[in-house]
Amino acid sequence: MNISWLHAAASLGLAYLGMLGLCLGMARHYRQRYHHPLTPGRGRVLRLAGWSGCLLALAPCLAGWGAAQGVVLWIGLLSAAATGLVFLLAWRPPWCTRGGALAVLTVLAWLGSLAFGG
Amino acid sequence: MKAPTFTQSMSWLHTWSGLLFGWLLVPIFFTGTLAVFEPEISHWMRPEIRHAPAEPARALAVAEARLRQVGEGAPIWRVQMPSSRQPAVGIVWGSREQTREEVLHPLSGEVLPVRATEGGHFFTHFHAELDAGKVGRAIVCLVGLVMLAALINGIVVHKKIFQDFFTFRPQSSAQRSWLDAHNVLGVLGLPFLLLITYTGVVILVDSYLPAATYHFYDGKAGGPRGDVVRSFERRPAGVAAPLPSLAPLLQEAETVLGAGHVGWIGIRAPGDREATVQFMRHLDDRLGAVADHITFAAVSGWELGRQTEWNPVAYAFRTQVGLHLVHFGGYPAQWLYFLSGLAGTAMMAVGLVLFTIKRRKRPGHEFGTATARVYGAIESLNVATVAGVMLASAAFLWANRLLPADLAERAAWEIGAFFAVWALTLVHAGLRAPGAAWRGQFYAAGLAWALLPLCDVAGAPGLLDAMRLGVDLTALVGGLALVYLGWRVSRRFAAAAAKEAA
Amino acid sequence: MRIYQSWTQVLSRVLAAGLGGYAAAWALVFALGGWLPLARVSLWFLMGQILPVPLLLALLWAFAASSAARAWGWLLALAALLAGLGYLGKVLS
Numbered sequence: 001m002n003i004s005w006l007h008a009a010a011s012l013g014l015a016y017l018g019m020l021g022l023c024l025g026m027a028r029h030y031r032q033r034y035h036h037p038l039t040p041g042r043g044r045v046l047r048l049a050g051w052s053g054c055l056l057a058l059a060p061c062l063a064g065w066g067a068a069q070g071v072v073l074w075i076g077l078l079s080a081a082a083t084g085l086v087f088l089l090a091w092r093p094p095w096c097t098r099g100g101a102l103a104v105l106t107v108l109a110w111l112g113s114l115a116f117g118g
Numbered sequence: 119m120k121a122p123t124f125t126q127s128m129s130w131l132h133t134w135s136g137l138l139f140g141w142l143l144v145p146i147f148f149t150g151t152l153a154v155f156e157p158e159i160s161h162w163m164r165p166e167i168r169h170a171p172a173e174p175a176r177a178l179a180v181a182e183a184r185l186r187q188v189g190e191g192a193p194i195w196r197v198q199m200p201s202s203r204q205p206a207v208g209i210v211w212g213s214r215e216q217t218r219e220e221v222l223h224p225l226s227g228e229v230l231p232v233r234a235t236e237g238g239h240f241f242t243h244f245h246a247e248l249d250a251g252k253v254g255r256a257i258v259c260l261v262g263l264v265m266l267a268a269l270i271n272g273i274v275v276h277k278k279i280f281q282d283f284f285t286f287r288p289q290s291s292a293q294r295s296w297l298d299a300h301n302v303l304g305v306l307g308l309p310f311l312l313l314i315t316y317t318g319v320v321i322l323v324d325s326y327l328p329a330a331t332y333h334f335y336d337g338k339a340g341g342p343r344g345d346v347v348r349s350f351e352r353r354p355a356g357v358a359a360p361l362p363s364l365a366p367l368l369q370e371a372e373t374v375l376g377a378g379h380v381g382w383i384g385i386r387a388p389g390d391r392e393a394t395v396q397f398m399r400h401l402d403d404r405l406g407a408v409a410d411h412i413t414f415a416a417v418s419g420w421e422l423g424r425q426t427e428w429n430p431v432a433y434a435f436r437t438q439v440g441l442h443l444v445h446f447g448g449y450p451a452q453w454l455y456f457l458s459g460l461a462g463t464a465m466m467a468v469g470l471v472l473f474t475i476k477r478r479k480r481p482g483h484e485f486g487t488a489t490a491r492v493y494g495a496i497e498s499l500n501v502a503t504v505a506g507v508m509l510a511s512a513a514f515l516w517a518n519r520l521l522p523a524d525l526a527e528r529a530a531w532e533i534g535a536f537f538a539v540w541a542l543t544l545v546h547a548g549l550r551a552p553g554a555a556w557r558g559q560f561y562a563a564g565l566a567w568a569l570l571p572l573c574d575v576a577g578a579p580g581l582l583d584a585m586r587l588g589v590d591l592t593a594l595v596g597g598l599a600l601v602y603l604g605w606r607v608s609r610r611f612a613a614a615a616a617k618e619a620a
Numbered sequence: 621m622r623i624y625q626s627w628t629q630v631l632s633r634v635l636a637a638g639l640g641g642y643a644a645a646w647a648l649v650f651a652l653g654g655w656l657p658l659a660r661v662s663l664w665f666l667m668g669q670i671l672p673v674p675l676l677l678a679l680l681w682a683f684a685a686s687s688a689a690r691a692w693g694w695l696l697a698l699a700a701l702l703a704g705l706g707y708l709g710k711v712l713s
Contacts, residue, residue, distance in 0.1 A: 127683045
């Protein structure tokens with residue numbers, strides 16, 4: 001039961017990073033966070049990273065719940081991550097990237113558990 | 119007058135069906151959200167049960183011992199096996215017309231003096247039926263259909279759905295920020311909202327439009343299930359034969375259904391020569407809400423039949439049911455649905471408030487001279503259906519601790535507390551100005567939920583197990599959030615009043 | 621902004637959605653039951669899964685149609701057509 005929380009957290013982290021990429025890859029939200037305009041090149045990189053993160057978030061869900069339940073949870077976690085991001089961005093823009101750092105740590109913890117614990 | 123465009127008509131439909139049906143949808147959605155944790159709430163409402171690590175063989179042994187004691191001569195015995203979310207053993211005995219039940223400690227077999235309560239099942243029941251039987255189910259189905267339409271026409275109306283995907287501007291004007299919140303919660307929650315609403319309607323559609331039952335089964339309600347679930351029952355012979363121990367049968371059943379996966383056991387005609395024992399699998403680990411089962415002849419121990427394969431169309435249907443009931447996935451899935459449900463409730467509540475906020479600035483005169491009074495009624499209904507139902511739900515739990523354990527009909531009294539408090543919130547909302555009503559009811563609901571842990575311990579002293587603690591902590595956090603909402607609301611209304619006075 | 625001419629128009633559309641849509645969906649079950657080569661148990665569980673769609677479409681149509689009369693007209697025509705198909709299927713089987 002406990003390991004499934006780590007899978008869920010990792011998926012949520014990847015989903016958050018993905019949504020963060022998609023969000024900051026939009027000019028208006030990049031400006032909201034960084035107060036200067038978004039260059040097209042950076043925008044493309046962010047959006048690509050964003051889509052990748054969202055897709056990769058499926059992996060921990062598959063690991064924890066298999067195909068059918070995993071897909072259901074993945075979609076739900078994508079929504080949850082996006083919702084959290086929107087409210088962070090609206091009320092405390094700097095925190096949304098700090099949240100990203102936390103997400104990275106969570107994913108690393110999950111990868112670590114796969115490598116050493118299994 | 120020109121015919122309205124598609125967008126105009128969809129916008130109109132979204133606004134007015136959202137308002138009218140929103141008053142039913144918010145309570146249905148909120149109680150449905152609570153119903154995710156029905157087992158935990160039921161456990162909280164029966165504090166006589168202490169969590170104990172249960173083991174199937176032991177659980178069956180204590181159940182069997184007690185049933186042999188009290189169930190002599192009863193044609194039906196049932197055992198509900200303990201699980202991580204339902205720690206005690208439940209036994210039922212009797213006939214089809216009348217049954218008696220008891221709750222046993224899963225290790226010692228002691229009969230627990232559990233108070234009569236509908237438990238968390240009340241929230242599920244209200245959510246699915248508005249506590250009104252078949253008519254209630256038809257109403258909830260209709261409400262669900264209107265919600266599906268509102269989701270679709272909401273998408274149609276939301277022109278900038280992709281540009282505004284992450285857009286929420288709380289610092290903007292009231293109308294802008296409330297609309298942003300409604301849109302964001304709606305769009306980001308769309309997969310969950312579509313899934314939960316569609317599957318909910320699927321579950322109930324036969325109550326609303328029983329065409330399939332009439333055309334294919336001549337109106338017989340149990341017909342479809344009877345065709346899908348195979349039965350291996352035997353007619354009682356009328357000849358007495360002692361019932362052997364059920365333990366070996368449990369072992370055999372677990373080889374087919376999986377160790378620790380037996381959820382329910384049904385014994386027919388115990389003490390008869392043709393007694394049968396059926397083992398049913400629990401639903402916790404698959405999407406499809408389908409219980410594989412295996413039946414044995416009790417006296418000989420021979421297997422009479424098993425079912426692990428299902429009609430694929432029926433299985434698909436039960437998968438839709440399973441996606442709605444979320445028995446699968448463990449606690450991460452439960453919490454995901456719970457938080458998604460709260461977000462959906464918030465989305466609809468924000469929509470209701472948005473309706474009034476838009477019209478405070480620019481009245482629409484939709485009702486001629488009565489418009490102002492109608493708006494007042496709408497404001498009151500908004501408060502009662504959002505904050506009021508949250509307060510009433512807390513009152514249900516408070517009643518569980520405050521009412522004496524041996525009160526006659528106490529289950530009905532608890533439910534009565536829910537409806538009585540809800541009715542009072544409607545009266546309160548009708549009498550007070552909107553700002554005062556919202557503030558007062560959010561504060562009341564917030565306090566009722568935040569103080570639930572105190573109520574828990576005061577009403578049922580003793581060590582808290584993890585599930586009761588979980589309910590208490592969630593209630594505390596939720597209650598504090600509601601108190602915070604009440605404070606924000608009172609500041610908003612005070613600021614608006616100051617601006618008007620200036 | 622008033623987009624429907626009067627409250628009677630609105631009421632008519634509501635009834636079209638409720639009654640007309642109901643009739644059309646009922647007729648759809650009848651029609652599919654007559655033509656789909658499935659066992660009745662499969663048909664029952666199939667209907668449950670798909671019925672929200674026609675009911676939803678009828679509701680949207682009742683308000684999207686350019687007039688209440690059109691809303692009624694098309695829904696009842698659909699109901700009649702499907703009922704006819706259903707009878708045909710029953711007769712032929």
